[in-house]
Amino acid sequence: QVQLVESGGGLVQPGGSLRLSCAASGFTLDHYAIGWFRQAPGKGREAVSSIGTSDDIINYADSVRGRFTISRDNAKNTVYLQMNSLKPEDTAVYYCGTPGPIATMDPLKYDYWGQGTQVTVSS
Numbered sequence: 146q147v148q149l150v151e152s153g154g155g156l157v158q159p160g161g162s163l164r165l166s167c168a169a170s171g172f173t174l175d176h177y178a179i180g181w182f183r184q185a186p187g188k189g190r191e192a193v194s195s196i197g198t199s200d201d202i203i204n205y206a207d208s209v210r211g212r213f214t215i216s217r218d219n220a221k222n223t224v225y226l227q228m229n230s231l232k233p234e235d236t237a238v239y240y241c242g243t244p245g246p247i248a249t250m251d252p253l254k255y256d257y258w259g260q261g262t263q264v265t266v267s268s
Contacts, residue, residue, distance in 0.1 A: 147171040147257050149241050154262030157231055165226040165262060167241030175219035178202075178248035180255065181226045183237035183264075192250035193239070194226060202248045209235075231266045238263050 153165040167179060180195035194215040195204045203215060214227040224241060239262050242255040249255075 149243065149257055149259035151239060151241050151259040151262040154239060154264045156265045156267065158268050159232060159266055161231050161266070162227070162229045163231065163264060165228065165239055165241075165264075167224040167226075167259060169222045169224075169243075173219075174217065174222045174224070177243045177246060179215075179217065179224040179241055179243055180248070180250065180252075181215065181224075181239060181241050182252055183235075183239045184261075185237040188237075190240070190252050191237075192252065195248045195250055196224060197248040198246055204248065204250050206250070228264070231264075233266045236264060236266050 148170045150168045153163060157163055178197050181193040182190045183193050184190045193206050193209055194213055196215045196217055212230045217224045240258050242258040244254040
């Protein structure tokens, strides 16, 4: 059974950092692109970042470029999202998903999603 599980969320002060993890089970992650999305209360799901199967394609939303870094460790079947210089507007539930082998920032192309992890940036 294909499963994605996010972890690493929490409460952090503005300017702080968090590292989110997206652990895959039921399939080998190195054949799949992975994307991170977020959804704040009352808003739609927003693309944050995506990474291709061989790290050759990496995309970031303008709102996080230069602050967030996506990476993958295929040996651990896990994709990470390092988030630095966090702002209150980064507060949201963060989801990882896979669209198959082709990286994309279009959520409509994603087949599988995790359950999400809450990130709250507040003083």
